[in-house]
Amino acid sequence: MAGNKFEEKYLPGDSYGDEETHEGEGYSLDKPIELAAGLFKELTSVGKEVSLVEITKVIQAVTTKPLDDKAGGTEILIGLLTSLSSRSKIRKLLTDHLIDSLWDTLQHPPLTYVGGDVKYEVVDPANPDPAKPKRSDTITFTSPDNPNITLRESVPQAPDGLYQYRTPDGSYNSMLHPHLGRAGTPYAKSVRGVKRLQGVKPDPGLLFDLLMARDDSKNIENDAGISAMFYYHATIIIHDIFRTNRQDQNISDTSSYLDLAPLYGSSLKDQLEIRTMKEGKLKPDTFSEKRLLGQPPGVNVMLVLYNRFHNYVADVLLKINENGRFTLGCAADADPETRAKAIAKQDHDLFNVARLIVGGLYINIALHDYLRAITNTHASNSDWTLDPRVDIEAQKFDDQGTPRGVGNQVSVEFNLLYRFHSMISKRDEKWTNEFFLHLLPHRKQEDLEKITWEELGYAIMQYEKKIPTDPSKREFGGLKRDSATGKFDDKDLVRLLKESMDDPACVFGARTVPKVLRTVEILGIGQARKWQVASLNEFREFFGLKRHETFEDINSDPDIAGILEKLYTDPDMVELYPGLMIENAKPMRKTGCGIRPTYSLGRAVLSDAITLVRSDRFNTLDYTVSNLTSWGYNEVQYDNKTLGGSMLYKLIQRGLPGWFPFNSVAVMQPMYTKQANAKIAESLGTITQFSLADPVPPRNRIPISTASGIKTALSTPDLVPSYLPAFATLGTPGNNKTLKSLSSYSPATLNAILENHASSLPAAVSSLVQSEGAALLEKESFPLRKNALYQLDILRDLAIPLTARFLADLFYLDLRSDENTDGKLSATEVYRSLVDIHVWGLDGLTDDAANAWNRRRKAQEGLNLLAQTTEGLVKEVAGGMGLLGSAKLLVLGWDDEIKNGGVRSIGWKVVQELLNRQKSDIAKVVDHLWVGASVGAIGGGAGGLVRAFTKILEFFLKKENENVWNEVKVRVEKGEDVSPYVVEAVRITSEYRETRVATNAEAIEGQKVEKDDFVLLKTGDAGRDGSKVPEADKFNVNRKNDYVTASTTTGNKDVAVVFVTELIKFVAGLKNLRPAPGEMGNIKSIRLGSDSREYFLNDTWSHLSFDPSSKCLSFQGIKVISSNFTFNSLEGALRWSCIGQLVRLEFFMGRLLQLQAYHLDDVNLGTWMTLTTVDTFYTFLSNTLISLFDKTEKLGLVFFFGGGGGGYAGVYFFKKI
Template sequence: MSSRDEGNLNMEGVNAGNGGDDKKFVKEKNKLGSKYRNYFTGKFQGKSRKGEKSDQKRPQKGNTRSNSEPIPTPAPTLEPRPELPSEPTLIPTSQSQPRPQSNSQPQSQPKTITTVTIMPPKSSTSQPRWTSDIPKTTPTVVSDIESATHSIHSIFHDLKTITPEDANTLLQLFSSQIKGVQNDNTLLLEKTVKLLASQPEDSQIGKSLTASFVNTLWDALPHPPVRSLDKKFMYRDADGGNNNILMPDLGKAGTAYAKSVKPERMRKKNLPDPGELFDGLMRRGGLDGEEAFKGSPTGISSQLFYLATIIIHDLFLTDHEDMTKSKTSSYLDLAPLYGCNQEEQNAVRKFEDGKLKPDCFSSKRILGFPPGVGVFLIMFNRFHNHVVGMLAQINDNGRFTKPKAEAAKSAFDKYDNDLFQTGRLITCGLYVNIVLKDYVRTILNLNRTTSKWDLDPRVSETKTLLNKPAAEGVGNQVTAEFNLIYRWHSAISQRDEKWTNAEYARLFPNKNPADVTLPELLRGLHSMEAELPTDPSQRSFADLNRLSNGSYDDESLVSIFSSSVEDLSGAFGATNVPPIMRSIEILSILQSRSWNMCTLNEFRSFVGLSRHTSFADINPDPVIAKRLKEFYGSPDDVEFYPGVVVEKIKPPVVPGSGLCTGYSISYSILSDAVGLVRGDRFYTTDYTPESLTNWGYNEVQFDTNIDDGAVLYKLVLRAFPNHFQGNSIYAHFPFVTPETNREIQKDLGRENLYSWDKPKKKADLPKVEGWEECKKILDDKANWKVTWGAPIAVLTSQSPSDSTKTTGPPKIPPFCLAGDESINTTSRSLIISSFHDLPTGHGNKNDKEHPDWQSSIAQFYTDNTADLFDKHKVLIPNLSAYSNANGNGSATRNGAVAPRKTYRVDIVSDICNRVFTRFAAGVFDFPLKLGMGNTVDVNVTTDVEDGYTEEELYTALSTGFICIFNNFDVTKSFVVNQEARAVAKRLGDILMEHTNGGGIGGVVEGLKDRLHSLVHDDETERLAEEKVEKEKARLALKGYGKSMLQRFVDKGKKAGWGVERVVWEQILPTSAAMTANQSQLLSQVLDYYLSDSGSSHLPKLYTIAHETSKESDDLLLHYFLEAARLRGTVALFRLYSPSQAASQTTTTPHAPGTVVLLNLPLAHYDPVAFPNPETVVLDRNLDSYLMFGHGPHECLGRDIALAGMVRVFRIIVGLKNLRLDAGSSGYSRKSTAGESRGMKTVETEFGMAYLDDELATLGPFPKGLRVCWDE
């Protein structure tokens, strides 16, 4: 056969089938033939072709096979044969071995059969499984090529059948695979089926697409499943079992450690003595002239390593009876708190309302560590008990309904267990978020940046053509390697080293702690553990005494916590392990050897790190390197442990390296963190609001706008609310010492956001509940001062010229509610006159163009309330029918009954919140995005930025109000302040822009230009402009808006304040103080009259609402105030700070500096001030109501607020057959005045709180109240 014949070998007979007409096919034919021409023309040096003799001598070595022997057939394989690489390298081999070439004449060779090994290109760096040598003989290669060319021919033939529509379908399929999501609105599934059905039966494209289609459908669902409806998988097992629903024992407590690395290097017979290894490589101060203690180079505190201790003992608890097994599970399930098995879990449970026994934890071994570790667990204990208490109150649609007293014990057991197990899931949710968002961020030095990124293995992934998401919820089994990696004794601080020495001295009173042998230590620890009580609540801790309720004194626990935050931890690396740990380290080395662990280099190779090639590469310190060489002789013989301890440590890198561990450890612990979290079903596939409840899921969730996602402050502040300020640096970033933290936060420009004071107990908060005493304090400005100055400064400090927003603390502005000085009185006068002194010409209530303020406000609320009802009411079809003769329909002349239409609306979110928000927008000229029916959404914008929707503006203004008046919960206060700063900045910038021009009228006028670009015909444009004018007329508040802003500025100038100060220090806090509270109070009034206690008044209210007399106005006002008294939640604070003169004439049991809480809700039930306090009485003195304050700080907008609220109240109670929506899922809450069935409320230590519709968040303002009425 000639070389040309060989070059076209695989093309024989093809042209005939093709008709010789397809030039494209011939081109492909020649290209394929030339690819293998080198092989068939025998251009491989020293290699023979079939039927020819080699031109070189080959030594007769091993088994050679002559040409007469049968050609070997490759052995069958269970795996499909892979396709050839695009650029293969053909390496012929022979059964006889070649010899080097020489200049001598070639000698005759026996006939041999040459085989070909097909390898990937030399440039390839990947090593897939199929790259092992695949022997192929010449006939099989020819057969493969012929098959390939036939496939190519088939594909070219199939391409002729593809229509443009099919091509578009293929393009959509490819696009969906790239994106990982399919837009089924395009009917892509149906188009795909149509394409596949149109292909011939033998179509290569059809077969390939069908296979791809099947794979896509298969991948749409998990195989095998990772979730189950079986209730045994609903909660964590006490021993960690059933995490993987198909392998229930995977990671279960009591199972053996896994082992990752295969040790292949032969171990030397005489390994170094463990004691000598410790003394020469690990002992703190083990080098001449070296400081005994080396501190963390990044200022990490001992607190981080206390959490590390919890994590380590959560995952590793070697069974001393069988050292191959761990007595704890392989999951981050807080076993040190909850126990490793059911018996231990039962011992720590209270078996009452889902709670744990107070201030205790399960693990006995934790008592052998510095007290800071135990305090950390006690904080988790307190968080758990708080959580289950809230779960019981919220009751999540009846999920945690407490059984009746006469119910069977099994019902109470189920109630307790459901609360406990759900509380554990939520607490573990906070635990894992602390690990990922605080602990790992500090390890990676991300805490020194403002980056929102972090290493969260729970990242949501979508399968695409280029990415296959890592598996989730498949379980985990901890390994022996990581058991040894997590022995971080070099990080022990000097303080904790002293504590450990003292504990050894206590355990071995007659012996020098440094001389305690390993056997003595093990016996001593075993004896100590055996003597501890089985009941965790009976164990002593840190020499503290329990209180009568079983808990520890907060002051002692906070002291331990704070000092631990201030305690600098040790650095990683050689010669920094305290001498007292000598026996422990010897045990670690012996344990590593008993497990036959790999070498350090073998481990590094396994995890993908380069091998150490020299001792200096392991540790560049010449003394350490020299000692390593003396101990081991070769870098390849250095044992895994202590190798990971004595390795050189990484330098600080921002971000990247904060823990500064040894090189092998740093990569490994991140890998382990990913596996631990992503493999845990309860942190991935079952980490849902369904499992944790909406409230629980939200309670432990992180927010990257707060501390860049860190969440540890939630645990600390919930455990010790009476000692920490909400912005305490000790609570927010306890993993770094305060000294280092100040440098970090200063560099980030956030130093002013945090309190740097050491935590201390706050003063008790006395409560004043009598009406007379409350009124007296409110009237006594000389002795009792307001406390709103600092929170108001949170808002006003965002002004451009206020430097305190970065240097802090914020400067208290001269706003009327910020203090009790003369400057505050000036502010009050300015605000009152700006509101009431309308321009000349106003004041005639019959003049629609220039009305007085009362008429202007009344008309505004009438028009906008009606508009909101029209926009948000929903017809209920099944209730909108003909009523019976005794019902609500009206009979006609022939006896028929007129149809009744029933509507539903959320009276809080759709009416009250929106109408008062519109009022604020009208008063202060805030821009709103206005819905323009079905034609076009019109954005009312300014030069500052886009306007607000009604919901957005309400949220902004209510956030400001909460910041000033309702920021009681210390665990939420920092979040509220951060949100308030953001909304204040935007509101203030808008107000500044509007004081220099613009305004709602001018902006709406400007919308006409925009409409020209959105509509095309004259009629449509005319209708759209009419809508704009209609909205403009309804939102315009005569005499307010731009006009009032100008009055503020003019009057401020007379007081010596520039425009910026007037805007930021007067107008901004005024706007924040007047919206949310009006909606709140009106909602509470409606809640009362819709409840069982107040609904009897609705018929009378309906009648009064349709009257227009002055008497009806007065009656409605009294009805309103009585319900506000019965349902109101307003409480006020005052600081006792008497002047010298006033203190001589004032008698009070309170010491100067005392802050008291005026409990106005209880004061309003005082029978002396309000006879028959539980009854609506319509002739009470209007001055007796204190919900608007009293005296010099009475709400300055009281008259305006009451006018607006009563006007909206009139419209709502005037609805026919007003009632609660039958589908309302509100929860009853008992009060002196009865029960509320409409609003979802819970009782907290700060008073009544309202839940949103999802039962996810709590707040001081009602979130919703659905009502129905008939028309």
């Protein structure tokens, strides 16, 4: 992010500013020598061993035509790109050129199509010219809210259109060509064929038997480790964009866009069959495409997961209801018909926005799992991906550069090319054999190669007649739906997934197609001939590849080449199909090539992948926050730090929560086998980040919400805090220093040390909050109008930076401040790091496995940042360089060093005592500090403190609690204790929870707890346990707190109460405090999950977190005393400042001084003077202090406060501003 990091404001899960993009020198393809030199320089600088031969091949690959694809130039280029920094300008230039060249090989839009035939009908003499209805997509359905009302919905027709959402049939994707790519339109033809091929071509059955039939004697499993899951995703894509009409095979009955038609269908009628028509939901575990029931069951499992993801998205969208876009458009007392239409409109909007979001996940899986498997970039640590959605600078099309969102029409060539039957695994080949035997019960295994198309076609028709017309009743793979929920059993879905992820796919090339598909392939060869597609060499020439000069160029196997020569005579005569499938397969390259396609197929697949994504308006120009909502866009946004952007794991973890470890080596990139993933992780040195465990049923969650139950749980040694096993996973490759001593961490040790400072901490915290709070208030609040009405984001701009400062000082973290002017960290960095660590520690293993990997990584980043910066400070203290080094500066009166009696001085003493207890082991001390600051020592940690403050303040500011809030303000003004009010407000409002992990079987209040179960301690609920708390729902400031008080179960609650109380005291001094008008004054939160847990949205509504981060309040004025003040006004100001509130004093000499003033009775100023009255203090201000300022710019004074047998010292600073 650009700008000063010390001015950055905290935004959970996001950033207010954009990240900086590319750096380095500019290069051009027009200057290949300079480009080669720059590429060599950048590669060697990152330790990449590269030869001049490889550099030469790369330059040739991007500048020479036709491309000799057998030289491997493209694959070498991809390998080198994965070695370059994501900020490299050369990487950007070469990636853009690769995308541009792949895009350039196809026409946009296509200019040639197949089909178009004359149709005849018998004329009825009685009605010779009947009116023909306009084409429309119309459905009628019963309102889900009122069975007596029937509604009709129609897709708008030209010239009207549906622009914000995808239409069911894909029309209006292109604004210039609304019907381009629509379902029900003809296939395009990409390649112009002028070669006169044989009039009598080789028999299709002979071609299959000699050149395509799988050779069972050879090992054809993919050597890069690609799994069957890759084939399943490819199968969904293939059925997404190809659905040849059975009556007219020139027509595709699905759209030419990746719109997930196998799930959603290609018409309103299809959608009606799978939708509930209420709240945007789909029928449980239901998908539209019945053809896929004839595919291996793993394909259908993936569609079930997409269904579940859709329903999850629709649920969250409605709860967030961004800008009210999903609010029912009718009054509560609307008539039934108006209400029915409003419900239908709400459902329409929710369904279509959810569809766009699910489509975004689908595309990101295609780009960051599927394409990374094709190019084998997963086998590297690189975040490079061939993402065609990027902006490409103007080159040759127009001043907009390579176009996007112009529409697409799939072609017959790609219909043939996407027949990935060679990849079918041996396990799925067996399943296919069994499926065919099911279709043809009179046949035997050995007969499957002899069946005719007529026989198979009839069997398929009979099979399809038995498929339920209601998609929600369909079943597959022997799985049965639950009669009550309509869902499949998670256990069965997990079993199929595991088997699929363990199953290696096979390779492309000659003699690799399962024999059972002989009839299907014969039909494909025949269809290619009917479409009259170009030859293999014409196809290669079209894609800028060298023509095959010999049959050995096509396939180097002498046997294959010899057969081809006997059948076709000349390489130019070889047909496109089956030629595409019998070429040599590319060698596996790490990185560059993973699935090992044949040469022509490999190039064409990359070109089509670029076209399918880049030509789609909803994947490019209209892939926006405004269409997907902020949360939706963020939910499916890839993170390059997560295996280069992998996203398929999220689909699995969302649909089957808790079954797989969050870091399952199989799930994080399931398009590779588990064995291959483990091998890759070993080679990259990241294996410790993964779990090799197989899936198991989700752990039980045992909720405990009574005071007695929680006390029992806390006293049970076999129930350990969840942060201990969570933190055990935080070790990172190459960083063994951090966490090496975590096993020695003891919460009791820190609590005991903090108890030693219990008497001095309140005054130190009060001073910190009042002085720093006033500075933040002055800096961040802004006037709304002239009558001194101010507004402030009380959380983002006050509570959060104050919390960061408090915890950083108490645990001696390296936050830059006036007491640590060389600090390396900003308040935002400290707070974000502590919250990330806290979230991982308390919820990482128990909440939302779909986000757990990223949460752990953020916790690792936060831990490393805090540990590395804190280590130097601890070493200073260990070497006597801490407070001692600051003492000299303190004597000189400097305000940028540790203040005696302040929170940071206590933090220094905490470090000193830890060093004594840990025998000067720096690593152990550092671990105690970051663990203590994040989860172990202060109730709720950083986020918990802010959440508690927020809930308390919201409670006090409610209209019905006005009297309570007035009492608090009066007591604050008088300097009286308000902590009982704070504690009682916490009890009333808190929903705090913590988790314990059972290391052995236990029983708590009659509930059985098994080993590894999660025990959820709902301490917030316990504070309102009616069996222990009289009138638990009523506010009673005199209540005895001899039960769990709903703040936390670990750490020092007293310290937390002190800090939160001081925050409340500070804001109580703001006049007429109230929520800002409109939504700004509210905190947006929603509830999710079976236990209705509250999640807070961040400022941009893009991210859900456990703690609030933004709430704007209005107030009237900051206390200011002008230069012409009177004695009485000064006296009033000093009485008002008895609570330690900062007061600005503007003196008649024109100097603005900042004063920290306290109650003046019995205050002794050493040998200078005794201040006993306001008059003597006024004299001191106007004489002594001002005269001292004539001699120095800064002045430090030591105030001793005492009386009644007790007291404390404080160091305060005055300075000119």
